[in-house]
Amino acid sequence: MTIVMTKSQIDRLGERIRSGIVDSSTRRALDELYAAYAEVSEDTFKQLCQVLDSLGPLGESGLEPSAARRPTKTLDSIAAKLAREHARLSQMQDIIGCRVVVENRREQGILSGSLMITPQAREAHAALSRDLGVSEKIVAAILKRPFADASLDDRNARPSNGYRAVHIIVKDFGAPYEIQIRTELQNRWAQLSERLNDIYPGAKYGKGAAGVQSVLYDLSDRTDATERDYEATVASFEGDDVDYRFIVRHRARLDDAIEALERRYEEIEERYRL
């Protein structure tokens, strides 16, 4: 890996962006940063694609997850984030990254667990190490994951302004690299939120048009509840003691929730149809 910019150079660039100097020299300097990070970006994405290939289709649809790499972040997004979070540019974890869209929460868990040792897996490792009488290091070596220096940012548990997903921050290759793993519905919501933010600037961050925010929060909460209910319901069908009435009742209840969410989206479709 060839990082051609030092941390202090990167932070000086960040200060220029933060103070609103967005002239061509700033843009060129930012482009040099992308070039410096290019190898990290390519290597990490390659590793991710290898994992996706080895997993194959994860769900019943038979479709493989969709993955797109983003080797650059727009200057506006960087400026907004620097202003919002008072962070330094060298500490920003998502200058380079990629997005993977999977079918549902179950697949989200499988994929994140295949890329790194998640906190849940770490607990399991500790238990396994106790049971086998070997060190946790040995257990981790046996159950190797491609990204050893990675942390999980569980936005399902801690959503921000309605945004939910699982993010993995990989630091194995030097510069931090953000892998966003979203379910189909989480991605639809995020895309809708971004597009509405273009129409009503600030809506994405809970500012601007109040009506838009409440619609987005409502959709996000309903999506979350429906997705969790879907996983729990499907898992409950596997129980030995479930009978016909149980299945019919649970399916009907979840069908109602799906329909209610669909109606919300239908209202939006009607409102914004050209």
Add this chain to the structure above:
Amino acid sequence: MIFLIAYDRKTQTLMQEVEVFDDSRRKDAYNRRLDVELALPAEAHRYEVVLLEAESREVIEQTHARYFFGVAELARSARADLNKMAERLRKQAEKRLTR
């Protein structure tokens, strides 16, 4: 494949056709992105010039749908996803009932 997208937030439109580079022309794609960005008027919060790499255009139309589709179309796609979810639920229930 690498896709170069130039998007105008104010009008919510693509400013030009999506440019496509094969993987061997990565450097060209980076240079072209900067050229397109520098040619735009310096208006804060308005333009986005981004590179995305994926197997096909269909993939980025899903992962980064907001560049390609309006609010109504995005809402319609979400409804289609919900229909698929309901269908998967129906199949799971049927599978369990016939077990």
